[in-house]
Amino acid sequence: MYFRESKEDAAFRAEIREFVASELPRDIKEKVAHGVYLIKEDYVTWQKILHKQGWFAVGWPKEYGGAEWDVKRQLMLYQECALADAPPIIPYGVKMIGPIIYTFGSDAHRKEHLNDILESNVWWAQGYSEAGAGSDLSALRTSAVLDGDEYVINGTKMWTTEAQWADKLHCLVRTSSDGRQQEGITYVVIDMDARGLSVTPIITIDDVHHTNQIFLEDVRIPVSNVIGEVGKGWSYARFLLGNERAFIAETGSKISLLNKIKDKASDVFNSGGRARDKDALIRELSRLETRLASLCAVEKGYVEKWIADGGSPGPESAVLKIRGTEILQDMAEFSLKLFGDRATAYELAAIKGLGQNETESACATRFGYQYLYGRCWSIFGGTNEIQREIIAKQLLGLVFK
Amino acid sequence: MTEGAAEETLKLLEESARRIVADAHPFETHRMRAAAEHPDCLPTWKALAENGLLGATVAEDLGGAGLPSRASALVAQALALNLAPDPYVESMVVAAWLLEHGLHPNQAAKWLGPIVEGASMAGFAHGEDYHPDGPENILASAELRGDTWYVSGRKTGVRAGGDCDWFVVSARIVEEDAIGLFLVEAEDESVQRSSFRTFDGAVLADVTFTESPAVHRLFQDEEVWRWLQRVQNRADAILGSQAVVLMEKLLTDTVDYLKTRKQFGVEIGQFQALQHRASDMFVAVEEAKAMASLAVDALDEERDVSDPLFPATRICIAETAMKVAHDAIQLHGGMGVSDELFISHGAKRLKAIAHAFGDETFHERRHGDGLLAELEGAA
Structure with missing residues (x-):
């Protein structure tokens, strides 16, 4: 927003835009454009299209089937996909376990998993949080006890998003209780159909089943399912958290949401709605647009800095997480004001699919869905308070003996 | 000039501007001067002129150095960081620039020469x-x-x-x-x-x-109003840069204070409530820095006079600068409101910047006018 790109970048962006415009299936685009809940098949279909073009694992090294794009190009891809109403890429495979496997896993692990991740043949879930280990993740207690050439796993994982669709779980388990709580954590892979594993839905504030609790009762996995070294899981998870965060601002989808809000505001004002509140609403909208433009400007600067520093995102991504989620929440909250008496409309059918005749309450519902689900964003992936800790300690040096 | 050489020139200019202004107007001088009933308005003007800084962005054939707008931002930042009151933005970034572009070239040379030398001020x-x-x-x-x-x-x-x-x-x-x-x-x-x-x-x-x-x-x-809009945009970008450098200084001072000030037997920076406020100050500084930087670069691009970047920069600056200023005061406790530390002086300067060339409400309305035109045009 508000800035000019080099000719080279603009050409690259145009190439992506053209591709997405011609290859994104119309029915999927319609669902994303309207803010309708996507099913597994929608994501998989789109990811396979991207892979066929060589644009799926764009951040991976070429030797593992990636495109080795720098963060700037990756950002452009994600932005253009979001602006064209393509589904977001589901991160659990390609952005999380994939890089962990090619970085820390064995050749056997690479052979076993990487291709299925690239081709979106296997859906992964992420088993990190537990009931007693949220922000204090390293307090996790799910145990893995060695029994011959198998580990026996007992415990429970919380907030395993889309686990209901998953084939495999990448999971942090405790293999030792000695030493600091960060030690003794091991990274393992568990098949979702393993005996003793069960999935219980958690319905979130938006009345939708996105996430789950997983129960593990005497689940047995071969020791070969350990990724990397036993007891090093925490450092791998930290590596992953750093890896994941370059694009955490998700500016593409936010610009897209702002555009939709502006379209709606345009309809409201042009039909004479809220005439006496127009100036006040415009000012609020100006503020939102300004904040989003600031976020994009910060993101642009960081991407340039990260590339100059060698390509990996630094702790500054905490800034993107905080502001990105706050701005999303503010925009979604604002959007409800444009629906007047229907602001709180919430018809589940409108979330699940597009109707033949789109009603005003269906439209309001989908902004309400954004608003409600929006409350999750400042919590998952490291709460905004954890992000403030990162800034205080790693960027401001507020560390004391 | 190659890109690397241009960067080097600007870096040297920044260093010399900061040194020259700091020498001409150190903090203790500011405290004494600002407290006077009739403070001196131009404590650094002569030094700026003698070192060729007044004319940094004025065209070379008019006696200046012909540097990009970023040079203006750097000179203005040196002034802000040292709390100097000299009217660089109003007199050079705006008035002298209007003379440079609004007079016949022969006349412009005649007027700009003495202005760049500091012999005359508009x-x-x-x-x-x-x-x-x-x-x-x-x-x-x-x-x-x-x-x-x-x-x-x-x-x-x-x-x-x-x-x-x-x-x-x-x-x-x-x-x-x-x-x-x-x-x-x-x-x-x-x-x-x-x-x-x-x-x-x-x-x-x-x-x-x-x-x-x-x-x-x-x-x-x-059409002069368009030139006045361009002048507004120039002021927005340069004032924004001034705010950024003060915000950075207030944040650094505040973090230092959190690391050393002890209460309840520990450094107050150990308290999470204060850590999080400092983190939010950091976030605010990052936003202001990114926006002001875009705005300064945009001055040298062919932008529409009503480009929303400029009012957006001012809205962002107004919001973030006062947050940082007020939090810097609050986290310093009593010392934050004393005249002894930089904090209160920096905060006052930020407030003055937030009201120069239109306040927050002005810029919101200005940005909103463009937005409304966009929305009404979309039908």
Whole structure:
């Protein structure tokens, strides 16, 4: 927003835009454009299209089937996909376990998993949080006890998003209780159909089943399912958290949401709605647009800095997480004001699919869905308070003996 | 000049500007000066001129260094960081730039030479009680009699107005139903000036023109309001840069204080409530820095005069600068409101910047006007 790109970048962006415009299936685009809940098949279909073009694992090294794009190009891809109403890429495979496997896993692990991740043949879930280990993740207690050439796993994982669709779980388990709580954590892979594993839905504030609790009762996995070294899981998870965060601002989808809000505001004002509140609403909208433009400007600067520093995102991504989620929440909250008496409309059918005749309450519902689900964003992936800790300690040096 | 050489030039300019201004106007001098009933408005002007900094962005054939707009931002930042009150933004970034572009080239050389050398200074006489948000807000008038334009009206809040030798004055030309810009001699007996000091140690003046003869009409037949919009954008970007450097300083000072000040037997930076506030200050500084940087670079691009980047930058700056200023005061406790530390002085300067060339409400309205036009046009 508000800035000019080099000719080279603009050409690259145009190439992506053209591709997405011609290859994104119309029915999927319609669902994303309207803010309708996507099913597994929608994501998989789109990811396979991207892979066929060589644009799926764009951040991976070429030797593992990636495109080795720098963060700037990756950002452009994600932005253009979001602006064209393509589904977001589901991160659990390609952005999380994939890089962990090619970085820390064995050749056997690479052979076993990487291709299925690239081709979106296997859906992964992420088993990190537990009931007693949220922000204090390293307090996790799910145990893995060695029994011959198998580990026996007992415990429970919380907030395993889309686990209901998953084939495999990448999971942090405790293999030792000695030493600091960060030690003794091991990274393992568990098949979702393993005996003793069960999935219980958690319905979130938006009345939708996105996430789950997983129960593990005497689940047995071969020791070969350990990724990397036993007891090093925490450092791998930290590596992953750093890896994941370059694009955490998700500016593409936010610009897209702002555009939709502006379209709606345009309809409201042009039909004479809220005439006496127009100036006040415009000012609020100006503020939102300004904040989003600031976020994009910060993101642009960081991407340039990260590339100059060698390509990996630094702790500054905490800034993107905080502001990105706050701005999303503010925009979604604002959007409800444009629906007047229907602001709180919430018809589940409108979330699940597009109707033949789109009603005003269906439209309001989908902004309400954004608003409600929006409350999750400042919590998952490291709460905004954890992000403030990162800034205080790693960027401001507020560390004391 | 290659990109690397240009970067090096700017880096050297930044270093020398900061050193020169710090030497001419150290903090203790500021404290004494700002407390005076009639503070000196130009403590660094001579040093800036002698070191070629006043004309950093003025064209080379007019006596300047012809550097990109970023150079202006760096000079302005050196002034802000040292709390110097000199009217660099108003007199150089705005008034001198208007002379540079609004006079015939031969005339421009004649006027810019002494200005760049610091021998002569022009002020920007534009506001009329409030910062004008449209041509209709300019009530001062200009009338042509014989070959001479005569300007009448009252201009307010002219920075360092008491020290100016010339004023670039905006006035309504009734016969043409247009706004004109005129160069008027400050010492003319028809010009009356009344100065007042500000809480950040600057001096502004209300200036009354009564049939004051103009020596030049700038931009002759061009649409002057568009030039005034460009001037607004220039001020937005440079003021934004000034705010950023002060915000960075206040954050650094605050973090240092959190690391050393002890209460309840521990450094107060150990308290999470304060850590999180400091983190939010950091976030605010990052936003302001990114926006101001875009705005400064945009000055050298061909941008529409009503590009939303500029008001957005000011909205962002107003919001983040005052958050940082007020949190810096709060986290310093009593010392934050004392005159002894930089904190209170930096905060006051940030407030002054937030009100210069339009306040937050002004810029919100300005940004909103563009947004509304976009929304109404979308139907």
